[in-house]
Amino acid sequence: xxxxxxxxxxxxxxxxxxxxxxxxxxxxxxxxxxxxxxxxxxxxxxxxxxxxxxxxxxxxxxxxxxxxxxxxxxxxxxxxxxxxxxxxxxxxxxxxxxxxxxxxxxxxxxxxxxxxxxxxxxxxxxxxxxxxxxxxxxxxxxxxxxxxxxxxxxxxxxxxxxxxxxxxxxxxxxxxxxxxxxxxxxxxxxxxxxxxxxxxxxxxxxxxxxxxxxxxxxxxxxxxxxxxxxxxxxx
Amino acid sequence: xxxxxxxxxxxxxxxxxxxxxxxxxxxxxxxxxxxxxxxxxxxxxxxxxxxxxxxxxxxxxxxxxxxxxxxxxxxxxxxxxxxxxxxxxxxxxxxxxxxxxxxxxxxxxxxxxxxxxxxxxxxxxxxxxxxxxxxxxxxxxxxxxxxxxxxxxxxxxxxxxxxxxxxxxxxxxxxxxxxxxxxxxxxxxxxxxxxxxxxxxxxxxxxxxxxxxxxxxxxxxxxxxxxxxxxxxxxxxxxxxxxxxxxxxxxxxxx
Numbered sequence: 001x002x003x004x005x006x007x008x009x010x011x012x013x014x015x016x017x018x019x020x021x022x023x024x025x026x027x028x029x030x031x032x033x034x035x036x037x038x039x040x041x042x043x044x045x046x047x048x049x050x051x052x053x054x055x056x057x058x059x060x061x062x063x064x065x066x067x068x069x070x071x072x073x074x075x076x077x078x079x080x081x082x083x084x085x086x087x088x089x090x091x092x093x094x095x096x097x098x099x100x101x102x103x104x105x106x107x108x109x110x111x112x113x114x115x116x117x118x119x120x121x122x123x124x125x126x127x128x129x130x131x132x133x134x135x136x137x138x139x140x141x142x143x144x145x146x147x148x149x150x151x152x153x154x155x156x157x158x159x160x161x162x163x164x165x166x167x168x169x170x171x172x173x174x175x176x177x178x179x180x181x182x183x184x185x186x187x188x189x190x191x192x193x194x195x196x197x198x199x200x201x202x203x204x205x206x207x208x209x210x211x212x213x214x215x216x217x218x219x220x221x222x223x224x225x226x227x228x229x230x231x232x233x234x235x
Numbered sequence: 236x237x238x239x240x241x242x243x244x245x246x247x248x249x250x251x252x253x254x255x256x257x258x259x260x261x262x263x264x265x266x267x268x269x270x271x272x273x274x275x276x277x278x279x280x281x282x283x284x285x286x287x288x289x290x291x292x293x294x295x296x297x298x299x300x301x302x303x304x305x306x307x308x309x310x311x312x313x314x315x316x317x318x319x320x321x322x323x324x325x326x327x328x329x330x331x332x333x334x335x336x337x338x339x340x341x342x343x344x345x346x347x348x349x350x351x352x353x354x355x356x357x358x359x360x361x362x363x364x365x366x367x368x369x370x371x372x373x374x375x376x377x378x379x380x381x382x383x384x385x386x387x388x389x390x391x392x393x394x395x396x397x398x399x400x401x402x403x404x405x406x407x408x409x410x411x412x413x414x415x416x417x418x419x420x421x422x423x424x425x426x427x428x429x430x431x432x433x434x435x436x437x438x439x440x441x442x443x444x445x446x447x448x449x450x451x452x453x454x455x456x457x458x459x460x461x462x463x464x465x466x467x468x469x470x471x472x473x474x475x476x477x478x479x480x481x482x483x484x485x486x487x488x489x490x
Contacts, residue, residue, distance in 0.1 A: 023370055024319065040316070063315065063323045065323075067272075069278065069292065070272075070274055071274055078365070110315070117273060119274075230282070232268060233272070233280050
């Protein structure tokens with residue numbers, strides 16, 4: 001049993017996705033996941049400036065940012081930190097694999113991610129929200145995808161660490177996967193044994209249908225235009 | 236949809252109405268949602284039509300810039316997801332102007348009792364009010380003012396013990412002492428349009444922001460290259476005071 005009573009593979013709630021929340025972006029999504037609140041806007045494909053142009057495919061740009069008030073602790077800096085620069089890079093690399101960039105040579109697609117409120121696991125939550133925003137933008141994708149952070153707490157592998165678990169945790173393993181279980185993003189901080197990593201991958205892949213279903217259900221509403229495009233932080 | 240000046244003027248002259256069927260001195264729908272960010276010491280989401288602003292406040296402690304008065308710092312970020320025209324990066328002149336105009340209004344109106352938030356002459360609280368424009372459909376200034384004012388109305392001051400902030404214990408003091416409301420106008424030839432959308436802003440000759448409290452003008456900014464007559468400005472001041480009642484109702488909600 002975990003400190004907040006969840007089962008080892010139980011995700012934090014709320015876990016709610018909304019697409020089409022912004023009017024100026026080509027596609028957008030808003031995700032509430034535990035204490036995380038993340039908004040993503042996608043622009044493009046549009047002509048790339050000459051120094052970005054690639055003859056064979058589109059250039060993908062990802063900009064991940066935390067709001068200055070996203071943490072319970074001190075006021076954050078507004079300039080990009082080393083952490084957010086690294087997260088932008090690994091997210092860009094993960095998304096590049098599944099976005100059909102070859103459909104848009106000499107173009108550019110921009111993904112802007114803003115973490116309004118953070119409570120651990122923001123990079124994998126941002127990844128999932130970005131996938132939703134890309135689909136909402138009508139950009140062709142090879143597959144749908146999702147992400148979860150696994151962790152090791154009290155020598156046990158669990159999914160989706162709470163803040164309290166993260167503080168006591170022995171390892172943090174953010175992973176993003178496509179629907180075939182291919183690993184698109186993988187980082188590890190801490191110490192785990194090989195069999196524990198295997199267990200983490202299994203638990204994460206076990207959630208793929210759940211995340212796929214959430215995407216499909218939200219897009220059914222989106223395409224049937226049952227949702228208003230008004231943005232609200234609390235649903 | 237970006238409209239041309241001629242189309243906008245033709246519609247105004249023929250119908251007396253704007254392209255979205257508003258009267259010249261009519262706001263788009265205004266909505267406010269307070270206390271939306273749990274990690275902040277105050278927060279609010281405000282929208283005027285399609286324009287969305289999110290304001291959050293963080294409270295810190297430190298040395299004071301002005302003797303016996305808490306520091307109050309306003310910043311505005313034009314998030315690149317808000318418009319095709321916004322780029323990631325350090326603040327540009329537009330976001331700096333908006334932040335400074337909003338800051339001056341709140342300061343002039345003494346919205347917060349900053350003297351109550353000083354520990355002594357040299358040290359005290361620092362209040363960071365940060366406003367993110369998340370969607371830009373015109374009139375970011377009024378949306379920013381609304382979000383900022385609504386967030387300030389929810390501000391809670393955390394306790395301090397041994398020069399450390401205790402983030403989940405709050406002081407029982409009332410530091411909110413005034414409400415600022417603002418009105419922005421875009422002027423296209425003889426027409427003054429309150430709460431301009433993006434097209435109206437783009438084709439306007441000159442723009443004016445006015446911020447007021449119950450009795451005083453507490454902030455003003457003329458923008459773009461055109462000019463106003465003195466009479467025109469005084470007329471728009473009058474409109475701004477008249478609109479204040481409606482905005483206050485939304486700001487104060489069911490208080």
